[in-house]
Every structure is written in C-alpha cells, then in structure tokens.
Amino acid sequence: MIESKIISSVQNPLVKKVLALKEKSRERKKTGLFVVEGRREIELAQKGGYKLNTLLYCEEILGDFNTLKISDKQSIELVQISKSVYEKLAYRKTTEGILAIAKSKSHSLDAIHFKNKNPLILVAEAPEKPGNIGALLRTADAAAVDAVLIANPKSDVYNPNIIRSSVGGLFTNQIGMGSTEEIVHFLKKKKVKIYCAALTASKKYMDCNFKSSSAIVVGTEALGLSELWLQNSDQNIIIPMEGEIDSMNVSVSAAILIFEAKRQRVQ
Structure with missing residues (x-):
C-alpha cells in the first residue's frame, strides 16, 4: 500500500x-x-x-x-x-x-448476465426514498435474486443513505438501470415473464407460477406502476389485504413476492 x-x-x-x-x-x-x-x-x-x-x-x-x-x-x-x-x-x-x-461501476443493462437458466429478477420503477431502495437491495441479497433492475431511477445508488440502509447489499447484487422502455425491451429479449404488482386485472400472487424466468415488478406506493408496465405485463399480481389499509411498504411487498417465487423454486 x-x-x-x-x-x-x-x-x-x-x-x-x-x-x-x-x-x-x-x-x-x-x-x-x-x-x-x-x-x-x-x-x-x-x-x-x-x-x-x-x-x-x-x-x-x-x-x-x-x-x-x-x-x-x-x-x-x-x-x-x-x-x-x-x-x-x-x-x-x-x-x-x-x-x-x-x-463506481457501470450499471448498463448490457452488463447484466444471468448464471441461472431461469433467472429471478426484481424490478423497481422510480424508487426514490433511500431507505426503500436499501431495503429492496437487502431483500434481493437475502433471496439471492439474479439481478435488480431500477427503471427510471430517481436516486443516486451511491448515496450514503442507500449504502447504509442496504447494509452492503449494494455491492452483493447485480444491478442494472435504464428507462422503463429499455428494461421492458431487455426482459422481452431475454424471454423473461413480467409479473406486475398492480390492483387491476390481478391474480393472487400465490396462485401464480414463478418457476420459469420471472421478473417481479414493483412501483412506488404513491403512484404504482406506469402504464407501459401494465401494457407489457404477462400477469398482474396482488397481495390480498385483510385489514383496513389497502397497501404496504414497497420493500415489504417485494419481499413477500420474491420469497414466494423462491419457495416455488425449491419444491
């Protein structure tokens, strides 16, 4: 040194x-x-x-x-x-x-490579709060997903708040960034099924089959997903709510969906 x-x-x-x-x-x-x-x-x-x-x-x-x-x-x-x-x-x-x-690294979609035949991907559209981004990266690390893709990024991933809240998960995940249009094109080119967390025309998440190449797409709590995602979704999915509140924190929702996919893949 x-x-x-x-x-x-x-x-x-x-x-x-x-x-x-x-x-x-x-x-x-x-x-x-x-x-x-x-x-x-x-x-x-x-x-x-x-x-x-x-x-x-x-x-x-x-x-x-x-x-x-x-x-x-x-x-x-x-x-x-x-x-x-x-x-x-x-x-x-x-x-x-x-x-x-x-x-820092390049996070272009061209740099994303999948080691698994049927990759599991977490996509987050326009996440803004560093705490939520960090929590999403921690979930992705815990589940060992194949990639985390951030569509229309609003925050710098090297923000100290994101590094802190991800507990180093920023460094353990394969991360790609691009516009929603670019990421939709990337997933379709790779023949990855798109499952959008959305309220309309949705199927209960536990009734879906995530064993093939799958991307689970989540949006912000305030705005949800943009129309382009919904137009290109293979299946909209929903987590049934049994209380008075109709939504959960995005990182909690992502964890539930990702770990259901992981559960199916070990059976």
Whole structure:
C-alpha cells in the first residue's frame, strides 16, 4: 500500500474531497467515485468487484489494520486520520474507524448476465426514498435474486443513505438501470415473464407460477406502476389485504413476492 502521513486537520484537501463525495451526488457522478464506510461494507465492496482507491483509518478506533480482508493492497493509498477527522467524516457513529474511496461501476443493462437458466429478477420503477431502495437491495441479497433492475431511477445508488440502509447489499447484487422502455425491451429479449404488482386485472400472487424466468415488478406506493408496465405485463399480481389499509411498504411487498417465487423454486 502507498502510505501517507497522518491527517489531523478537517481543512485537509483529501478530507474536503471525502465530504464532497458523501454530500453531493453531482461530485460522485463527475468523479466516478463514492465513499464506503465500515469494515463489512468495504470488504463486501471488494468482494463485489469494486476497486478501492484510498483507505482512511483511525488507528485509535480501528485497532490492528491488518485484520481487514483487503485484496490488491499495492494499488491502494493508505491514509491515517485522527479521531476528530474520522468523526467529521463518519456517517454512522458505530462504524469501526475505517472509510474508503471507491470507484463506481457501470450499471448498463448490457452488463447484466444471468448464471441461472431461469433467472429471478426484481424490478423497481422510480424508487426514490433511500431507505426503500436499501431495503429492496437487502431483500434481493437475502433471496439471492439474479439481478435488480431500477427503471427510471430517481436516486443516486451511491448515496450514503442507500449504502447504509442496504447494509452492503449494494455491492452483493447485480444491478442494472435504464428507462422503463429499455428494461421492458431487455426482459422481452431475454424471454423473461413480467409479473406486475398492480390492483387491476390481478391474480393472487400465490396462485401464480414463478418457476420459469420471472421478473417481479414493483412501483412506488404513491403512484404504482406506469402504464407501459401494465401494457407489457404477462400477469398482474396482488397481495390480498385483510385489514383496513389497502397497501404496504414497497420493500415489504417485494419481499413477500420474491420469497414466494423462491419457495416455488425449491419444491
């Protein structure tokens, strides 16, 4: 690793760069870089094929740096920072004294490849709230879906809130992005059946067969799915509601639908 001196001033240019990457989506897009915080998230990022440019650590908090499972150490700049600088940079109070600057990936649909013959895909149209996006990625990781596709994205996936709420799930999923039209075309080209979570012309989700190549498509709680999805749906599906409220959080709905598909596939 390329070691540099200890940084103890929050006015240091590298510290300012990290703050800008954390706080400004524009800066992340311009540089192609983002900030990862925490031992588990950094290790998952590397495992997921993300390149680390710089590691910043506080020895007082982290302890022995050598316990980190870091590969390709020769090309990574290693920077020691004081506790006061770390506290300025840290997004969470409970992380272990380590942050990294990493290079973002392309999320084009052309980069999506399926290892399974009958892939299971989660599609989310226009998700906006970082907490919901993070929860969707956690569900996708838990179910080991083949890909997560985000149609008409409204949020930068490298937003620290999304990384935090996904608990590193951003790095463990194969993620593709595009317009609704592009993703519909992609799914049809791959001969993937489209199941849209919608209220109209719907079938109960437990009465559907998800054993073949399937994409489960969810929209926002406020607007649902756009007309283009409904026009191209092979089957609209619904989760029956037995209480007074007629909808659930999108990440909860996605989890129910995805795990029903998983249940069918192990029978």
